[in-house]
Amino acid sequence: MLKYTEEHEWLKVDGDEVIVGITEHATEQLGDLVFVELPEEGRVVARGEEIVTIESVKAASDITAPLDGAITEVNVAIVEKPELVNEDPLEDGWFFKMSLADPSELDALMDEAAYREYIA
Amino acid sequence: MTDLLKTPLHSSSVSRGAKMVAFAGHEMPVSFPEGVLKEHLHTRAKAGLFDVSHMGQIVIRPKSGDLGDAAAALERLVPMNVIGLAEDRQRYGLFTDSSAGILDDLMFANRGDHLFLIVNAARKVSDLNHLQAALGDVCEVEPFERGLIALQGPSAERVLSSLNADAGNMRFMDVWPLNLRGVPAIVSRSGYSGEDGYEISALPSHIMDLAGWLLEKEDVKLVGLGARDSLRLEAGLCLYGHDIDETTTPVEAGLEWAIQPSRRAGGERAGGFPGDSVILDQIAKGAKRRRVGLLPEGRAPMREGTELHAGEDGEVVGRVTSGGFGPSLGAPVAMGYVPIDLAAPDTRLFGSVRGRMLPVTVARLPFIETRYKRA
Numbered sequence: 001m002l003k004y005t006e007e008h009e010w011l012k013v014d015g016d017e018v019i020v021g022i023t024e025h026a027t028e029q030l031g032d033l034v035f036v037e038l039p040e041e042g043r044v045v046a047r048g049e050e051i052v053t054i055e056s057v058k059a060a061s062d063i064t065a066p067l068d069g070a071i072t073e074v075n076v077a078i079v080e081k082p083e084l085v086n087e088d089p090l091e092d093g094w095f096f097k098m099s100l101a102d103p104s105e106l107d108a109l110m111d112e113a114a115y116r117e118y119i120a
Numbered sequence: 121m122t123d124l125l126k127t128p129l130h131s132s133s134v135s136r137g138a139k140m141v142a143f144a145g146h147e148m149p150v151s152f153p154e155g156v157l158k159e160h161l162h163t164r165a166k167a168g169l170f171d172v173s174h175m176g177q178i179v180i181r182p183k184s185g186d187l188g189d190a191a192a193a194l195e196r197l198v199p200m201n202v203i204g205l206a207e208d209r210q211r212y213g214l215f216t217d218s219s220a221g222i223l224d225d226l227m228f229a230n231r232g233d234h235l236f237l238i239v240n241a242a243r244k245v246s247d248l249n250h251l252q253a254a255l256g257d258v259c260e261v262e263p264f265e266r267g268l269i270a271l272q273g274p275s276a277e278r279v280l281s282s283l284n285a286d287a288g289n290m291r292f293m294d295v296w297p298l299n300l301r302g303v304p305a306i307v308s309r310s311g312y313s314g315e316d317g318y319e320i321s322a323l324p325s326h327i328m329d330l331a332g333w334l335l336e337k338e339d340v341k342l343v344g345l346g347a348r349d350s351l352r353l354e355a356g357l358c359l360y361g362h363d364i365d366e367t368t369t370p371v372e373a374g375l376e377w378a379i380q381p382s383r384r385a386g387g388e389r390a391g392g393f394p395g396d397s398v399i400l401d402q403i404a405k406g407a408k409r410r411r412v413g414l415l416p417e418g419r420a421p422m423r424e425g426t427e428l429h430a431g432e433d434g435e436v437v438g439r440v441t442s443g444g445f446g447p448s449l450g451a452p453v454a455m456g457y458v459p460i461d462l463a464a465p466d467t468r469l470f471g472s473v474r475g476r477m478l479p480v481t482v483a484r485l486p487f488i489e490t491r492y493k494r495a
Contacts (some may be wrong), residue, residue: 031346032157034445034452035419053474055421057156057346057445060474082419086155 002090003106004115005066010090011109014097017072018106021094022063022085025119030056033082038074038096045071045098047105052095054082066109068101127173128267128327136342144241146174149344156346160447163313163351164488167273168343169334176244177264177321180235180255190235193255194228199370199393201380205230210295210308212378214370215250220395220402221366222373223250225358229295229308236264236295236306238319240360266306267327272317272351274491275339280307280318283333287318292492303330312348314355314490353453354446356413356485362424363411363441363455369395371402372457374411374485379403410463413483414440414454414471420478421445421452422471428456429470432477437462440471446487453487454480 003011008026011018027033035055045051045065052063074096078084085093100106110118124147134140138149149171152159162168182190191202198213205211210229214222224243229236239247244263251261271280280287283300290296290309298307303326311317322330334340349359358364364373381387385400393399416422426440443454454471462469465484470477 031151032155034157035421037420055445057350057447060421060423079419083157 002112003109004112004118005109006118007064007066008119009063009066011066011106013106017097017099019094019097020066021089023115024089027086027089027093030054030058030061032057033085036078036082036085036095038076038079039071041071041074043071045069054085063095065098067098067105069098071096071098073097125174127171128324129171129173129269129331132328132331133171133342133344138342138344141345143345144174146241148174149342151344151346152342154341156344156350157447159341159343159347160350162341163273163343163347164315164448165273166339167271167275167279167317167337167341168313168347169331169340170270170272170343170348171331172270172319173267173324173327174241175268176237176239176241176247177266177268178237178239178244178248178251179262179264180237180251181233181260181262183258183260185233187230187233187235190255190259191230193258194235195383195389195392197250197254197393198228199379199383199396199399200228201382201389202228202235203389204380204382207232208295210236210293210310214364214375214378215247216370216393216395216399217366218394220369220398222360222364222368222370223247223366225360225364227308227310231295231306238268242361264321265324266321267324268319268321269327269331269334270311270313270317270319271334271340272311272313272315273339274316275337276315276317277493279334279337279340280320282337283330290318290493292316292494300330301333305330309493312355312357313351314357314486314488315351316491316493350444350447353442353444353455354448354487355490356455356487358411358455359442368411368457369402369407370399372407372409372411376403406460409438409457409459411441411455411457412463413485413487414443414456414469414480415483415487416452416454416471416478416480418478419452420473422454422473422478422480426454426456426471426473428458428480429472429477430462432470434470437469448488455485458482
């Protein structure tokens with residue numbers, strides 16, 4: 001089951017980690033991505049901290065850490081091919097995996113119904 | 121966006137899912153659902169149709185009936201050879217001011233009994249006032265209330281020829297009156313994408329029909345302002361208010377090619393335009409700075425305003441005036457101003473992006489091979 005942030009990120013629980021990406025709605029708003037810069041693996045991050053820089057054909061934006069934790073893996077494929085994020089934001093276009101400091105914090109994030117309402 | 125003007129193609133764009141933005145007082149399509157990258161590449165591969173009705177169209181008629189009088193009058197405001205422009209031809213021009221700054225860039229055409237100008241949307245009111253004040257003694261200067269669409273790309277000739285076969289006989293910078301399937305239009309073989317193509321001026325009530333006929337062709341898609349910007353940037357073309365403005369001179373901007381010999385020192389009508397002493401001096405001796413192409417290393421775009429440095433610890437030596445991603449190059453591209461001693465191709469500079477010094481190399485413009493139909 002996916003969880004969502006107000007910053008238009010999705011989180012998918014994968015064992016002890018979560019996989020994080022941006023929503024289709026976000027990619028539609030951003031337009032074609034042309035540049036992605038990801039955090040280094042192992043970095044400890046705090047919720048709200050800007051950890052990813054993306055640039056679309058239009059402008060640069062930051063993506064923040066959705067929750068407290070540590071980056072365990074990043075998707076280097078989207079650095080080589082930023083268009084993967086537009087083409088497949090929920091699967092091949094994921095950004096990073098992280099281990100959460102407190103997995104129970106996931107419960108406070110929006111579920112799909114709440115996110116749909118949020119962007120409506 | 122209720123106070124914004126709508127072009128004749130507005131409803132067409134909206135119904136095709138365009139993202140609309142405010143631009144120079146008009147509500148304009150910035151992109152369509154396919155997105156800027158695909159629209160850009162489609163234009164270079166086939167043909168893009170652009171709504172450019174927001175641009176200003178102006179007609180200048182000599183009160184004497186002698187076009188030479190209007191041409192001579194316009195030469196007071198632009199450092200171009202207007203008098204020598206043949207009928208049915210157009211040139212690129214610049215309105216300069218007394219300190220050699222650029223008030224606008226434009227296209228001007230000889231239409232036999234009058235001159236026909238196309239100016240930037242954001243400048244059309246001030247251009248009209250400027251022209252009326254300076255030329256009003258010998259000319260009638262009137263806005264020409266027409267819509268304007270641009271068909272750009274390698275398929276443009278075949279597509280427009282299906283509405284009138286004469287379109288295929290035009291060459292770059294020709295301006296012909298053409299009947300397009302019954303619609304009277306003024307067609308120029310020009311554009312602002314680096315591709316072969318046409319700009320088509322017609323009554324607002326006819327623009328929808330024309331656009332509809334062109335969009336029936338498989339190769340033609342509507343393209344927004346986003347791709348228009350990346351296309352012109354790859355083609356090394358200036359955007360007024362960004363790459364050129366009152367603070368840049370024609371020579372600094374690398375636009376001396378647009379100043380014909382007749383208006384230069386030693387020419388038969390040398391000078392006689394605003395800022396002439398500065399401009400002629402810069403043509404002779406060079407300017408202290410120059411607009412250059414810039415190729416950032418890596419994938420991070422260097423946007424307008426990015427500061428340029430000679431070394432990683434050096435002071436700011438210049439600034440990016442247009443920058444983004446070049447879809448046809450698959451890499452970021454930019455233009456900006458640098459001191460003349462750093463303007464040679466292959467000069468390595470640094471752009472400061474998000475607090476980091478990223479290497480960038482001065483490059484020749486245009487970034488792509490242009491495909492104007494010159495022969």
